[in-house]
Amino acid sequence: MESRLHVLLLSALPWLLLAGPSGAADDSDDDDRQLSVIQPELERREIDPPAIDSEDFELGVFGGVMSIEDFGSNTVTGLRFSYHVTESFFGEAAYGRTDAGKTSYEILSGAANLLTDEQREYSYYSLSIGYNVLPGELFVGRRRALGAALYFVAGVGNTSFAGEDQFTLNFGAGARVLFTDWLAAHIDVRDQVFDSDLLGESKTTHNIGLHIGLTGFF
Amino acid sequence: MRAAIALLLLFTALPGFAGKTPRIVTVAENYLELRTGPGRGYPVFHTAESGETVEVLKQRTGWYKVRTRRDIDGWVSRADLAKTRETDGELVQVDVIELGDVVEHRWRAGFSTGDFGGANVLTVLGGYNFTNNLSIELSFAQATGPFAENVLATASLVHQFVPERRLTPFFSLTGGLVRTDPSATLVQTEDRTDQVAAAGAGVRAWITRRFVFRAEYRNYVVFTSRDDNQEIDEWKAGFTFFF
Numbered sequence: 312m313e314s315r316l317h318v319l320l321l322s323a324l325p326w327l328l329l330a331g332p333s334g335a336a337d338d339s340d341d342d343d344r345q346l347s348v349i350q351p352e353l354e355r356r357e358i359d360p361p362a363i364d365s366e367d368f369e370l371g372v373f374g375g376v377m378s379i380e381d382f383g384s385n386t387v388t389g390l391r392f393s394y395h396v397t398e399s400f401f402g403e404a405a406y407g408r409t410d411a412g413k414t415s416y417e418i419l420s421g422a423a424n425l426l427t428d429e430q431r432e433y434s435y436y437s438l439s440i441g442y443n444v445l446p447g448e449l450f451v452g453r454r455r456a457l458g459a460a461l462y463f464v465a466g467v468g469n470t471s472f473a474g475e476d477q478f479t480l481n482f483g484a485g486a487r488v489l490f491t492d493w494l495a496a497h498i499d500v501r502d503q504v505f506d507s508d509l510l511g512e513s514k515t516t517h518n519i520g521l522h523i524g525l526t527g528f529f
Numbered sequence: 530m531r532a533a534i535a536l537l538l539l540f541t542a543l544p545g546f547a548g549k550t551p552r553i554v555t556v557a558e559n560y561l562e563l564r565t566g567p568g569r570g571y572p573v574f575h576t577a578e579s580g581e582t583v584e585v586l587k588q589r590t591g592w593y594k595v596r597t598r599r600d601i602d603g604w605v606s607r608a609d610l611a612k613t614r615e616t617d618g619e620l621v622q623v624d625v626i627e628l629g630d631v632v633e634h635r636w637r638a639g640f641s642t643g644d645f646g647g648a649n650v651l652t653v654l655g656g657y658n659f660t661n662n663l664s665i666e667l668s669f670a671q672a673t674g675p676f677a678e679n680v681l682a683t684a685s686l687v688h689q690f691v692p693e694r695r696l697t698p699f700f701s702l703t704g705g706l707v708r709t710d711p712s713a714t715l716v717q718t719e720d721r722t723d724q725v726a727a728a729g730a731g732v733r734a735w736i737t738r739r740f741v742f743r744a745e746y747r748n749y750v751v752f753t754s755r756d757d758n759q760e761i762d763e764w765k766a767g768f769t770f771f772f
Contacts, residue, residue, distance in 0.1 A: 366589045448571065467651055
């Protein structure tokens with residue numbers, strides 16, 4: 312309020328000085344002048360019906376290490392696509408693939424292979440809801456600050472492994488660091504949980520991936 | 530994977546979200562706070578003064594990136610932008626979805642999960658609203674059970690009541706195809722594709738603008754080539770986003 316008052320008084324000053332010598336002008340004239348002073352000079356531009364570009368989508372790739380229960384760890388690569396609904400919530404679709412290694416039994420026995428090479432292909436997709444927590448800035452040196460947030464995700468999906476499709480739950484957490492408005496790096500951990508009877512008895516398996524990723528907003 | 534691709538296609542097929550927000554706005558309140566990022570957690574680092582014009586560059590969720598005349602870029606909340614004025618002096622109309630006003634935002638996409646006749650089912654869906662009450666919905670579902678895997682591609686007509694309420698019931702009529710792949714361990718079975726029809730009901734609950742929780746029940750009839758048709762109950766819950 313104070314600054315507005317200052318602007319008003321200061322900008323009114325030259326008019327008052329000009330108006331001073333000419334004596335008492337009539338009231339309506341005075342009002343007009345006052346008004347023209349208060350109104351800021353606006354740039355009148357011809358603008359098309361403007362469409363503000365919205366950047367609520369995020370698409371990117373990730374890579375990392377995935378540990379498949381009983382079948383060792385291997386590199387995993389994948390794609391990730393998010394839609395940011397609000398500053399807190401986002402929906403995410405992801406696809407990843409890796410290859411299963413050998414079980415301890417297969418290694419120790421020497422020859423007994425439980426799965427063919429084709430069956431060792433492991434791929435999954437997931438549909439998740441994410442929630443951003445602790446948004447803020449990371450300071451890099453003295454002059455740079457990067458936007459960052461931690462997030463939690465949980466969702467459902469499907470895993471194709473050993474020639475079978477398995478309904479899969481996934482949970483995870485990650486950190487997103489924005490290098491620019493649109494370019495972000497991720498570090499995250501996901502646990503893919505599904506029931507498997509591959510080794511005889513049915514059990515719940517946890518398959519944990521550690522990923523780094525690069526995404527762009529558009 | 531198929532469902533993921535379907536969802537991706539669905540998202541990319543959606544038209545660009547074109548708001549009605551003007552490019553150049555004038556600060557009408559005493560000041561306009563600029564934050565370093567699009568979120569409440571980012572600090573305010575600059576204020577634009579009353580009467581100053583700022584250029585709106587882009588939008589992310591409920592935040593708008595603006596540039597001041599001194600070339601300072603920062604993020605402004607939707608609520609703050611709604612207090613600025615257009616060059617003709619009118620208050621800026623920011624793009625806000627009122628509850629149930631889905632016609633302004635005709636497209637939606639989402640996913641849900643649940644039980645499909647004893648199998649776990651995962652559905653991705655896309656919808657288009659004709660009116661605030663009536664919409665069409667395309668969905669693609671994968672059900673993995675102990676004996677078979679089903680893939681469903683369906684189209685539904687959905688009627689929702691009292692769309693302006695936070696909690697709204699809806700009814701749906703569905704038709705489509707279902708493919709059944711019996712488990713590899715069961716011998717002498719064949720993959721088959723059948724027509725399917727369903728009637729359903731459910732509720733939608735708005736969590737925030739553009740973000741909706743939904744739960745529904747569907748009763749499917751599978752028109753098999755055998756003597757009698759097969760009935761399947763489906764219960765599922767999930768989330769939908771409006772664009």
